[in-house]
Amino acid sequence: MSDFFRKPYSLPRPFSIRIGSRLLDLSRPKVMGILNLSQDSFYAGSRIPDSTQLIQAAGKMVENGATILDLGGMSSRPGASELTTEEEIKHLIPAIKNIRKEFPDAVLSIDTYRHEVADAVLSEGADLINDIRGGCDLKLLQLLAEQTVPYILMHSRGSFSAMHQPQSYTHLVTDVITELQNAIKTAHEAGVRDVIADPGFGFSKNVDQNFELFASLEEFSMLDCPLLVGISRKSMIYKTLDCSAEEALNGTTALHMAALQKGAHILRVHDVKEAVQTITLFEKLCLPES
DSSP states (O other): OOGGGOOOOOOOOOOEEEETTEEEEOSSOEEEEEEEOOTTOSSGGGBOOSHHHHHHHHHHHHHHTOSEEEEESSOOSTTOOOOOHHHHHHHHHHHHHHHHHHOTTOEEEEEOOOHHHHHHHHHTTOOEEEETTOSOOHHHHHHHHHHTOOEEEEOOOSOTTTTTSOOOOSSHHHHHHHHHHHHHHHHHHHTOOOEEEEOOTTSSOOHHHHHHHHHTGGGGGGGOSOBEEOOTTOHHHHTTTTSOGGGOHHHHHHHHHHHHHTTOSEEEESOHHHHHHHHHHHHHHHOTTO
16 A cells, blocks of 8 residues: 555654652553542443442552542532532542552542642642643642642633533634643743643533544644543533433544544543553554564
């Protein structure tokens, strides 16, 4: 076959982030497993009702190859109720203690946008913060800088209650990249060393906007930082396929492969085993002799 028709596959641009005394190598894609303490999560299969099931779910994710566990104390689905800071902390602290006891070497991410929550969970051994509100809390950035904590910065617009409403963009891809660039710059200026960018699929974007953004995912390489993609079982998949979130695994896997081809470093997922298998096959395409 002529080289003209060959489609090259390549591993993402190499990055590493510092987690305590360790370096997490992102030169090969990694999987982040989702653990939801809230019973209000959009996908019923991700809800963790008690500590026993939390340890079972976390153990299965670690066994299946998750590098990072992402723990959320408050649902961020469309229409979800915003918990108080105290309620969010109350959900998270016992869970962190239990996971740390059973899996002391696990990389533990906490899904929060509040500096008070971040302060509490970092004191209990959390490793990084996953912020769905894209750097709105300057006190959070200062805290992460002081403690040299990696930061996942997701694109969204508006308050907690408004961030799921579709927004108007002059040029969608350019606008999202520019807003992420500005937020990353603010984080670096505050002293945050390691930033991971998340385009924010499902936040402040409708289904068509999500796919337009996804189609240009490779352009996010200009942000000069690792790229996290969180599309697992989201409405852009199940609405397009006219199915439920429970039936959206196959569509999720298809888009995960496309995300890897477009340079994703981390896949944030509900289904760890399938995502790890997708990465294994992708790497075989990139390195056929491995």
